[in-house]
Amino acid sequence: MAGDTVVAGTTAATIRFMDGTMVTLAPYSRVAVQEKKDDLSLRLLNGFMSFTLAPSSVIGFYSGNTLLQAQPGVATTALVGASTTNRVRVPPPPEPVPLSRY
16 A cells, blocks of 8 residues: 555565556565555665566656656566575576596
């Protein structure tokens, strides 16, 4: 709801808005949900987020004080006041096991 602050814990958090817009917050990231003149926005306060707008979404996304330009269906990312180690990461594939020492 407007006025709420959402904080991800030790794992990533996902927010799905009623219009289908999806947001993923990296661990320890914080966002504020804001409403001004019936316009809803999500402001990244600290950390890393990735979001994908639904086709009919009117939600505004901010990275700090900067309004982010995003296209529906295209993943957009933002980073504020955190190191890149807070990003949601996919682990690398394991090293191949040798079949023979020769």
